[in-house]
Each structure stands twice: as C-alpha cells, then as structure tokens.
Amino acid sequence: MTQAELPLHTPPSQSQGHQHPEKWSWYHYFWYNTDHKVIGIQYLVTSFLFYLIAGVMALFMRAELSTPDVDLLSPELYNAFLTNHGTMMIFFWVVPAAIGGFGNYLIPLMIGAKDMAFPNLNAIAFWLNPPAGLLLMISLFFGGAQSGWTSYPPLSLITNNVGQSLWILAIVLVGSSSIMGSVNFLVTIFKMRVPDMTWDNLPLFCWAMVATSILALFSTPVLAAGLVLLLFDINFGTGFFRPEMGGNVVVYQHLFWFYSHPAVYLMILPIFGIMSEVIPTHVRKPIFGYKAIAYSSLAICIVGLFVWVHHMFTSGTPPWMRMFFTISTLIVAVPTGVKIFSWVATLWGGKIRYTSPLLFGVGLLAMFVFGGLSGVTLGTAPFDLHVHDTYYVVAHFHYVLFGGSVFGIYAAIYHWFPKITGRMYNETLGRIHFVLTFIGANLTFLPMHELGLKGMPRRIAMYDPQFTTINQICTYGSMLLGFSVLPFMVNMVWSWMKGQPAGRNPWRALTLEWQTTSPPAIENFDEDPILWAGPYDYGIDTQGAEEETVEEMLEEVKAEVS
Incomplete structure (x- = not known):
C-alpha cells in the first residue's frame, strides 16, 4: 500500500462529496483567467x-x-548580467513565487473561500509581470542597466540611458502588481473566511500573508516614487538626484532602502508561513507557540519599517542615526528568533518523516540561522564599516535569501504538489535534489565570507590574483547548484504526467485545502468546508486520531520491513 493509498480522515460531511465540475484545460493557463488557482500556477x-x-x-x-x-564577459556585459541577475531573482522569482504563486493558490482554499475577493484585479496583477520581464530582457539588447540592482545615482545617471529606463519601468510594473495583490490578500483574509474560522485558528501562512501585504502597501509606493524621480532625471533633465543641480544622491538611497530592506521580509515572511505549515504536518505535532509565531509576523512587519539605514552606514549618516538603526536592526532579530525557536521546539520529540518538504524545511533552518548571524554582525555599525561592499555582504545576502526563500519555495512545491496536480512526486529524486542543492549552496556561498573578510569588493569582474583559489571553489559550487535544478525539473514534469494518484489528503494534514479534491474543483469545494479540528491539532483529541496513530504505526512497520 502506497502513502497515497492510505485511508483519508475527512469529516463525515465531506466523505460523500458531489462530483466536482469540469477542470480547466491546459490552454486556460496561458490566457487571462480569474480563477485564483490558475493565477497561482501562472505565477x-x-x-x-x-x-x-x-x-x-x-x-x-x-x-x-x-x-x-x-576572459568571458566584457565589463559592460558583466555589469548588465549582475544587475539583471539580482533584479530577476528578487522581483521576478522569489517575490512572485512566494507571494503571488502560493499566496494566490492557497489563501482562498485555506480559509474556505471560493476565490479571491477581487478576481479580475488578481488576474490583472499577474499580467503586469510578463511585460515587465520582457522589458527587462529587452534592456539587454540596449546594453542593459549597468548600475546594479540598487541603481544608485550618479552611476545610474551616466550609464546606458535606454537600458536603465527600461529597468525602471519593469520595476514599477511589478511594484504595481505587488500593491494590487496586497489589497486583494487583505480583503480576502479579513472578509471571506468561513464563519467558524477566528483569528485564533487561522493558518499561520495566512497570518504571514497579512503581515506581508501590510508591509508591501507601506513600502512599495516609496520605491516607485524614487524610481519615477530617477527616470525623470535620466530622460527629462530634472535634478532630484543630481548634485550639480542641487539634488541629493543620499535621498535616493533612503527612498530605495525604505522599500528594499522591507523587501527582504516580503520575501521571507511568506516562507516563514510555509515553514509553519510544513513542519507540524511532517512531524505530526502541534505547532509550538502558535500565537507567538502569528504575532511575531506582525512584529517583523512593524519593526522592519525602521531598519533601512543600516544599508547606509558608510553614506555619511550621523552617529545618532547609526546608533538608532543598529538597535532597531538587532531588535528585528527577536521576533525572527521566536519563530526559529518555535520550529525547533516543534521538531523536538516529533514523529519526523524525512520527506522532501521537511528536508528543505530543515535545510532552510540551518541556512537561514547561519545567514541571520552574519546579518547581526552587519547590523552593527563598527563591523559594517569594514566589510561594507565586500563579498561578506554577498555571502550573507545569499544565505538569507537563497538559503531561506528558495529552500522554502522548494519545500512548498513538494508539500503542495499532490494538491496542485493530484499526483505524488518521486521521493528519491526529491532527496537527490535536496542534497545537491544544500551542498552546492554552501560550497558557493560559504567561502565568500572569507573573501569579504580579506577585502575583496563585490560587483567587480576583475580582482587581485590572491583571491583566485577561493573564487574557483565558489564557481565549482555554483555549477553544482545549477546542476541541482535538473532532478527537480525531471521530477516535477514526470510526476505531473505519470505520478501515483495522491488522493484528497496524502499528508493527513488538517488545514482546509486538504478537504477538497486533488486538484481542487473550479470553485474549490463541492460542499462548504467544516472546521472539524484546529489547523495544527496533530495528536490531540480530534476525529480519527486513534486510527491515524494505527496507520502511522503500520506505515513505519512496512517501511522497516521494506
């Protein structure tokens, strides 16, 4: 008996559902569609x-x-690749996948709604992304934006004007998409929950999306304003950021980082929500500190708006400002530490099943904690003054965002793949993918700490020969990291077409999305979903708890025999 064939524990009212309506055809995913699930997959x-x-x-x-x-890329092309690599990874991969992809697909299902509050606004928000990405790619044919993903003036004012202008337009488009999506998420969560779902039994992913949406609504317009002013300086002769015309380049840095440091939390808060769904499900334990995790998301949202100047400690900031933002940066680590502690406490003593989602979740814990420790050092002004704009910053940034966000996205894909496709993925390929990704990421980014401490500046194509050996190690690691994507792609495509049927609830999870069919019907639920248990009441006196325990014992015995 496979895991997908184990009996499911759905409440009595759900055991005899009606036939679900006709599913979307493949071509519906390539066109305008207002179904939140289609939009989530499109993202x-x-x-x-x-x-x-x-x-x-x-x-x-x-x-x-x-x-x-x-010897491979010209300095100009290297700069263009550098700018577009960072921009795509942040604005076109992590943010739309974590927020737009899983946010759209899961939130209505988790709260028992049929769709998002504003379906057409939802579709429009997605369709702003492809033309934005197209603008970014077209910019490469005009020399590309060459001033890095921060695009600081005066550098962004004197490099390729066409490429830089296309870059700005692309970011403004995805920023507009983010604002639309945030409004939709907040209204949906506040107004469309099933009547029995109070804030005390709202899934933690939804709590994380509330905090993310509030943060995006406060910070994204500030970035858009700064970029529009920069666009005017480049094309229309204004002097907002031109010192020779009375402008101030540091003002741009404030506008940029007021969004772009909270953007780190925009990328990681949904991942924190995903972690809070994956870990208790795969260790069969109630989440430790539900309210602490929920409220810490709001705390990160609030404090995260007051830490941006730690990116500007070398920009002539006065001592009092350095002191204030050093303290605020250290404070924001506290609610993050609360989450880490709660996840570790949930793992402790649980019936751990080493599935691919949990492996990536535990890998995320290791990578993110390590990156967080280096972030604490960068948040203190005396240390930051010495390593600012070195590879130490690159190492920290990638440990937090690749080790945090990308590992979390992989965990989410494996966890909800059976629900999205109705089929189980290949566990062996999933574990191979994890091992290659974990080794490749550490081999690529860990040596960069030493490069930074020895003084190698970032964003350059030529460097002192003393750094050659460490750079070659990083390059070998990046090749392994690139290769790690292949088993993932093979697994996803093959499993989607030929994988074993997953059934309604292969993980025996308790949140509402697992009460519907896999994949869900067009209107999500054949009948109104029922809150027959809390979202994390594993091992507590819930319906079917005894049978579930017996099944788990049988599953373990069969695994040992095999």
Whole structure:
C-alpha cells in the first residue's frame, strides 16, 4: 500500500462529496483567467522561468570570476548580467513565487473561500509581470542597466540611458502588481473566511500573508516614487538626484532602502508561513507557540519599517542615526528568533518523516540561522564599516535569501504538489535534489565570507590574483547548484504526467485545502468546508486520531520491513 493509498480522515460531511465540475484545460493557463488557482500556477511557472534565466546569468558571472582577468564577459556585459541577475531573482522569482504563486493558490482554499475577493484585479496583477520581464530582457539588447540592482545615482545617471529606463519601468510594473495583490490578500483574509474560522485558528501562512501585504502597501509606493524621480532625471533633465543641480544622491538611497530592506521580509515572511505549515504536518505535532509565531509576523512587519539605514552606514549618516538603526536592526532579530525557536521546539520529540518538504524545511533552518548571524554582525555599525561592499555582504545576502526563500519555495512545491496536480512526486529524486542543492549552496556561498573578510569588493569582474583559489571553489559550487535544478525539473514534469494518484489528503494534514479534491474543483469545494479540528491539532483529541496513530504505526512497520 502506497502513502497515497492510505485511508483519508475527512469529516463525515465531506466523505460523500458531489462530483466536482469540469477542470480547466491546459490552454486556460496561458490566457487571462480569474480563477485564483490558475493565477497561482501562472505565477509559479512564470517566476521559475525567470529563476532559470537569472541562474544562467549567475553561472556566466561565476565562470568569469574563476580567473582574475576578463576572459568571458566584457565589463559592460558583466555589469548588465549582475544587475539583471539580482533584479530577476528578487522581483521576478522569489517575490512572485512566494507571494503571488502560493499566496494566490492557497489563501482562498485555506480559509474556505471560493476565490479571491477581487478576481479580475488578481488576474490583472499577474499580467503586469510578463511585460515587465520582457522589458527587462529587452534592456539587454540596449546594453542593459549597468548600475546594479540598487541603481544608485550618479552611476545610474551616466550609464546606458535606454537600458536603465527600461529597468525602471519593469520595476514599477511589478511594484504595481505587488500593491494590487496586497489589497486583494487583505480583503480576502479579513472578509471571506468561513464563519467558524477566528483569528485564533487561522493558518499561520495566512497570518504571514497579512503581515506581508501590510508591509508591501507601506513600502512599495516609496520605491516607485524614487524610481519615477530617477527616470525623470535620466530622460527629462530634472535634478532630484543630481548634485550639480542641487539634488541629493543620499535621498535616493533612503527612498530605495525604505522599500528594499522591507523587501527582504516580503520575501521571507511568506516562507516563514510555509515553514509553519510544513513542519507540524511532517512531524505530526502541534505547532509550538502558535500565537507567538502569528504575532511575531506582525512584529517583523512593524519593526522592519525602521531598519533601512543600516544599508547606509558608510553614506555619511550621523552617529545618532547609526546608533538608532543598529538597535532597531538587532531588535528585528527577536521576533525572527521566536519563530526559529518555535520550529525547533516543534521538531523536538516529533514523529519526523524525512520527506522532501521537511528536508528543505530543515535545510532552510540551518541556512537561514547561519545567514541571520552574519546579518547581526552587519547590523552593527563598527563591523559594517569594514566589510561594507565586500563579498561578506554577498555571502550573507545569499544565505538569507537563497538559503531561506528558495529552500522554502522548494519545500512548498513538494508539500503542495499532490494538491496542485493530484499526483505524488518521486521521493528519491526529491532527496537527490535536496542534497545537491544544500551542498552546492554552501560550497558557493560559504567561502565568500572569507573573501569579504580579506577585502575583496563585490560587483567587480576583475580582482587581485590572491583571491583566485577561493573564487574557483565558489564557481565549482555554483555549477553544482545549477546542476541541482535538473532532478527537480525531471521530477516535477514526470510526476505531473505519470505520478501515483495522491488522493484528497496524502499528508493527513488538517488545514482546509486538504478537504477538497486533488486538484481542487473550479470553485474549490463541492460542499462548504467544516472546521472539524484546529489547523495544527496533530495528536490531540480530534476525529480519527486513534486510527491515524494505527496507520502511522503500520506505515513505519512496512517501511522497516521494506
């Protein structure tokens, strides 16, 4: 008996559902559609394509950095790849996958709604992304934006004007999409929950999306304003950021980082919500500290708006400002630590099943904690003054965002793949994918700490020969990291077509999305879903708890025999 064939524990009212309506055909996913599930898949697939493009750019950059001299990419092309790699990974992969992809697909299902509050606004928000990505790719044919993903003036004012302008328009489009999506998420969660779902039994992923949406609504317009002003300076002769015309380049930095540091939390808060769904399900234990995790998301949302100046400690900030933002940066680590502690406490003593979602979740814990520790050092002004704009920052950034966000996205894909496709993935390929990704990520980014401490500046194609050996290690790691995507892609495509049927609830999870069919019907539920248990009441006196325990014992015995 396979895991997918185990009996399901659904409440009596759900055991005799009606025939679900006709499913969407494949071509509906390539056109305008207001179904939140279709939009979620559109976000996931589109963002993954940009992830592949950005990854290829990273491989070219690492190949260039394997030697100290220019031998593969010209300095101009290296700068363009550097800018577009960072931009795509943040604005076109992590943010749309974590927020747009899983947010759209899961939130109505988790709260028992038939769709998002504003379906057409939801569809429009997605369809702003493909033309934005197209603008970004077209910019490469005009020399590309060459001032890095931060696009600081005066550098962004004196490089390629066409490429830089196309870059700005692309970011404004995805920013507009983010604002639309945030409004939709908040209204949906506040107004469309099933009557029995109070804030005390709302899934933690929904709590995380509330905090993410509030943060996006406060911070994204500030970035858009700064970029529009920069666009005017580049094309229309204004002087907002031109010192020779009375402008101030530091003002741009404030506008940019007021959004772009909270953007780190925009990328990681949904992942925190995913972790809170994956871990208790695969260790069969109630989540430790439900309210602490929920409220800590709101705390990160609030405190995260007051830490942006730690990116500007070398920009002439006065001592009092350095002190204030050093303290606020250290404070924001507290609610994050609360989440880490709660997840570890949930793992402790649980009936751990080493599935691919849990492996990526535990890998995320290791990578994110390590990256968080280096982030604490960067948040203190005295240390930051010495390593600012070195590879130490690159190492920290990638441990937090790749080790955090990308590992979390992989965990979510494996966890909800049976629900999205109705089929089980191949566990062996999933574990191979995890091992290659974990080793490749650490081999690529861990040596960068030493590069930074020895003084190698980031964002350069040529460097002192003393750094050659460490750079070559990073390059080999990046090749392994690039190769790790292949078993994942094979697994997803093959399993989607030929995988074993998953059934309604292969993980025996308790949140509402597992009460409907796999994949869900067009209107999500054949009957109104019933809150027959809390979202994390594993092992507590819930319906079917005894039978579930027997099944788990049988499953373990069969695993040992095999």
